[in-house]
Amino acid sequence: MRDDELRALTGACAKCGTCRTVCTLYPERKAEISVARGKIALIDASLEGKDTNLDAVQEALADCLLCGRCERACPNQVLVEEIIMKGRADAARGIGIPAWKQVVFGRVMPSPKGREAAVSAAAAAQRLFAREIPSASGLHYRFPEKFGLSGRTVPKLPKKGFIASLKPKEAVSGDVLLFVGCVFDHVFPQVGRASYETMKISGSDIAVFRDAACCGLPAMVSGDRDASLRCAEENIRRLRAAEPEKIVFPCGSCLLMFKRNLFSLIPEKHELRSDAVEVSNRCVDYAGFILGSGVVSRLPDPPEGEKVGEIGYHDPCHLTGTLGKGQEAREVLREAVGSSFAEMKGADLCCGYGGTFNIRDYPTSARIGRNKISAAAEGGAKVVATACSGCILQLRDMAARTDPGMEIVHLAELVAKALSRR
Amino acid sequence: MTENAISALRAIFGERLRTSLEDRICYSYDATGKEFLPDAVAWPLNPEEIRRTVLLANEHLFPVVPRGAGSGFSGGSLPVRGGVVISTERMDRILSIDSENLVAVVEPGVVTERLKEEAKKQGLYYPPDPASLKFCTIGGNLAECAGGMCAVKYGVTRDYVLGLEAVLGTGELVRTGVCTVKGVVGYDLTRMLVGSEGTLGIITKATLKLIPLPETAATLLAFFPSNEKGARAVAGIVQERITPCALELMDRTAVECVRRMADLSLPEGTGCALLIEVDGLEASVAREADRVEEACLRFGAIEVRKAADAAGRDNLWKLRRSISPAVRQVNPVKINEDIVVPRSRLVEMFAFLSDLSERQDLKIVNFGHAGDGNIHVNIMISGKDEDERGRADKAVEAVFRKTVELGGTISGEHGIGIAKAPYMEMEVGPLGVSVMKRLKNCFDPNGILNPGKIFLEESAVRR
Numbered sequence: 001m002r003d004d005e006l007r008a009l010t011g012a013c014a015k016c017g018t019c020r021t022v023c024t025l026y027p028e029r030k031a032e033i034s035v036a037r038g039k040i041a042l043i044d045a046s047l048e049g050k051d052t053n054l055d056a057v058q059e060a061l062a063d064c065l066l067c068g069r070c071e072r073a074c075p076n077q078v079l080v081e082e083i084i085m086k087g088r089a090d091a092a093r094g095i096g097i098p099a100w101k102q103v104v105f106g107r108v109m110p111s112p113k114g115r116e117a118a119v120s121a122a123a124a125a126q127r128l129f130a131r132e133i134p135s136a137s138g139l140h141y142r143f144p145e146k147f148g149l150s151g152r153t154v155p156k157l158p159k160k161g162f163i164a165s166l167k168p169k170e171a172v173s174g175d176v177l178l179f180v181g182c183v184f185d186h187v188f189p190q191v192g193r194a195s196y197e198t199m200k201i202s203g204s205d206i207a208v209f210r211d212a213a214c215c216g217l218p219a220m221v222s223g224d225r226d227a228s229l230r231c232a233e234e235n236i237r238r239l240r241a242a243e244p245e246k247i248v249f250p251c252g253s254c255l256l257m258f259k260r261n262l263f264s265l266i267p268e269k270h271e272l273r274s275d276a277v278e279v280s281n282r283c284v285d286y287a288g289f290i291l292g293s294g295v296v297s298r299l300p301d302p303p304e305g306e307k308v309g310e311i312g313y314h315d316p317c318h319l320t321g322t323l324g325k326g327q328e329a330r331e332v333l334r335e336a337v338g339s340s341f342a343e344m345k346g347a348d349l350c351c352g353y354g355g356t357f358n359i360r361d362y363p364t365s366a367r368i369g370r371n372k373i374s375a376a377a378e379g380g381a382k383v384v385a386t387a388c389s390g391c392i393l394q395l396r397d398m399a400a401r402t403d404p405g406m407e408i409v410h411l412a413e414l415v416a417k418a419l420s421r422r
Numbered sequence: 423m424t425e426n427a428i429s430a431l432r433a434i435f436g437e438r439l440r441t442s443l444e445d446r447i448c449y450s451y452d453a454t455g456k457e458f459l460p461d462a463v464a465w466p467l468n469p470e471e472i473r474r475t476v477l478l479a480n481e482h483l484f485p486v487v488p489r490g491a492g493s494g495f496s497g498g499s500l501p502v503r504g505g506v507v508i509s510t511e512r513m514d515r516i517l518s519i520d521s522e523n524l525v526a527v528v529e530p531g532v533v534t535e536r537l538k539e540e541a542k543k544q545g546l547y548y549p550p551d552p553a554s555l556k557f558c559t560i561g562g563n564l565a566e567c568a569g570g571m572c573a574v575k576y577g578v579t580r581d582y583v584l585g586l587e588a589v590l591g592t593g594e595l596v597r598t599g600v601c602t603v604k605g606v607v608g609y610d611l612t613r614m615l616v617g618s619e620g621t622l623g624i625i626t627k628a629t630l631k632l633i634p635l636p637e638t639a640a641t642l643l644a645f646f647p648s649n650e651k652g653a654r655a656v657a658g659i660v661q662e663r664i665t666p667c668a669l670e671l672m673d674r675t676a677v678e679c680v681r682r683m684a685d686l687s688l689p690e691g692t693g694c695a696l697l698i699e700v701d702g703l704e705a706s707v708a709r710e711a712d713r714v715e716e717a718c719l720r721f722g723a724i725e726v727r728k729a730a731d732a733a734g735r736d737n738l739w740k741l742r743r744s745i746s747p748a749v750r751q752v753n754p755v756k757i758n759e760d761i762v763v764p765r766s767r768l769v770e771m772f773a774f775l776s777d778l779s780e781r782q783d784l785k786i787v788n789f790g791h792a793g794d795g796n797i798h799v800n801i802m803i804s805g806k807d808e809d810e811r812g813r814a815d816k817a818v819e820a821v822f823r824k825t826v827e828l829g830g831t832i833s834g835e836h837g838i839g840i841a842k843a844p845y846m847e848m849e850v851g852p853l854g855v856s857v858m859k860r861l862k863n864c865f866d867p868n869g870i871l872n873p874g875k876i877f878l879e880e881s882a883v884r885r
Contacts, residue, residue: 014455014750015453016746017492018747021535021557030465030511030514033444038447041451041457045443052443053443056442060444075747075748076751
């Protein structure tokens with residue numbers, strides 16, 4: 001590692017230990033190497049030229065959910081997420097990015113057609129290797145242990161993604177663009193559809209950003225900043241051409257990428273920097289749009305005899321924590337479902353997904369996720385709404401394992417349901 | 423450490439012993455910012471594993487350094503002579519909370535706030551509250567005899583320890599003290615171990631005293647034009663015959679560093695702020711809060727704010743608790759001292775500090791538990807300038823001399839560790855140091871436990 005920027009960032013850590021109190025992973029590991037303070041010490045040691053093992057440092061940096069809780073608690077405002085992501089990128093430069101990641105991040109993710117093809121192939125593989133299971137929560141396949149997937153349950157991939165299912169005459173350009181995101185396009189197209197249909201009620205000129213590249217977050221957190229930059233450049237160029245007033249994100253992680261990470265990725269001298277600022281300023285979260293655009297006032301009154309507290313809201317770390325967008329979703333829920341919504345126990349606890357973390361250490365990811373589901377169930381929640389694709393993947397898997405009756409939905413699905421009562 | 427010693431340790435701990443450079447780096451620091459690499463890190467789960475480790479250490483002569491959360495400010499948990507770090511973070515069970523006898527029995531790795539929370543659920547109160555309570559551990563608190571914000575009314579960690587279980591430097595497991603309110607059988611070995619910084623024994627279990635939870639509390643934030651005015655108000659409040667449960671002073675720079683945490687605006691002319699909390703019965707707290715407010719205004723407060731509710735109180739506390747790490751915004755290197763002077767001499771001490779800062783051209787940030795005369799004097803330096811470093815060292819010594827001259831002590835709550843070892847004799851004298859060393863020899867004849875701490879010269883532990 002030889003990054004001066006990185007050294008400047010880590011220098012702010014006073015080694016006080018505050019990060020130990022809030023780390024999602026620390027209760028699982030109970031070792032200093034799992035918390036920000038330890039990882040920062042490791043990066044510093046590597047920067048100072050100490051004889052650290054690059055594989056071991058990369059391993060330590062990969063062992064993080066990037067939930068950002070430490071960063072928000074830090075009295076010195078140490079930019080932990082940025083440090084971890086930069087550290088991963090530096091380590092990846094030294095070790096190399098695995099070939100499969102290079103293909104996925106570099107070729108598949110930036111291209112809408114590439115993703116469509118990859119999802120079709122995955123759907124075929126799923127039919128061949130996984131076992132279909134009945135589940136109220138919409139999960140349909142359980143992978144056998146021998147595939148190294150620890151018996152995880154995954155959603156049945158649809159034959160057609162949301163964007164592919166759009167009719168040609170459905171809006172192709174508009175003042176407000178829906179950035180649906182890979183997961184809500186290909187895995188849960190019903191979320192893409194619900195977001196789109198409910199946004200249309202606003203009366204604004206709504207269109208779907210059809211040829212979007214992946215937001216670039218998965219590549220960035222994996223240390224592949226080049227691939228992430230490629231996604232960002234594709235998106236910014238296309239958005240600049242479309243010139244929407246607003247870009248709406250149903251997924252908190254995609255939004256984080258545009259609102260914050262874009263700026264560490266695109267250097268100040270980059271030709272697209274000013275466009276990136278412009279685009280970023282126009283990006284809003286789904287709940288924020290629904291609240292501000294008049295959709296809420298068109299929602300019918302919640303039905304009589306509702307069950308108090310049956311519906312909860314899970315705070316995605318990136319959306320509520322890092323971007324501070326937690327109240328908007330709650331207000332929308334109150335309007336859509338009335339007192340069926342109540343604050344859920346442990347609402348702000350990380351679900352344990354962490355993107356690539358869920359792949360590298362599924363058992364730990366699952367333990368954290370199960371705790372989340374138990375906390376929700378303890379408080380009587382039967383439906384958990386949220387607004388991030390990673391959280392939905394994780395919570396559905398966990399609910400299928402521990403509490404199959406619990407339904408995990410996107411906020412937009414509940415808004416769509418409320419509107420259907422009109 | 424020899425390979426034989428490492429493999430003998432591995433036989434005890436298995437996977438819970440780590441020797442990779444990466445794991446050792448993560449146990450090489452604490453909040454002092456200094457680093458010393460251990461040879462190994464072990465995570466014991468019970469006293470027996472610690473006992474066997476110390477026996478091995480006596481056989482192979484390697485240092486054993488106990489460590490809680492590594493949040494100390496005096497280097498108490500730093501492995502300055504290498505050896506094995508014994509991290510107690512996995513021995514973190516609260517074994518019992520006995521609401522009939524008002525005692526709790528805990529393992530050393532319990533995070534202080536967790537014990538406070540669990541006690542609270544039963545209407546009980548464990549008062550010690552170091553600023554780091556959210557992450558520091560009871561074991562570390564006991565070893566360093568941590569203080570905190572409420573020491574002015576409730577005392578420090580030492581005042582809540584009834585009995586201990588500890589592994590001595592000989593590898594013997596000793597039980598000290600009582601589990602009753604009273605007990606005068608022989609020497610007070612419990613008090614001997616508390617504050618001994620892991621040099622006499624490694625605490626494996628503690629019986630702690632609890633008290634009934636105060637019914638309510640009120641928190642005030644008063645702004646004064648200068649540290650001296652604030653210090654006068656401290657004496658004024660005490661003369662009102664009120665014992666606040668917290669009486670914290672923060673100078674202007676300290677408040678500036680943490681304003682963001684509490685979204686706080688400062689009235690014009692603020693030179694210092696006092697955070698004052700009174701607790702007790704509903705009926706008395708409101709009256710006491712009013713009297714505190716009156717006293718502050720009488721002693722020259724520019725403005726006094728009262729927290730309206732629990733959230734407001736939390737906000738003010740967040741402000742205070744964030745200061746210590748946040749003052750690094752002033753300059754990257756913090757020389758952090760925790761002197762105590764008699765309350766009546768606080769004004770004199772602050773005048774001395776502001777003069778010192780000017781004379782030596784050093785940035786000095788002061789905050790702390792003014793209510794008990796305890797000030798955290800933080801000399802903030804760039805760390806790059808040799809001359810500045812020299813001036814800072816001189817300033818530290820001058821602060822200690824003045825403290826002792828005023829009848830105070832050079833460490834109220836951080837302990838001696840490595841940071842204050844050179845100044846020990848200044849306060850306790852040569853005989854004091856000599857008696858302490860003789861005691862150390864009884865508990866730890868081979869100098870196995872946490873060598874390099876408290877005393878300047880060290881018994882010969884081989885690595």
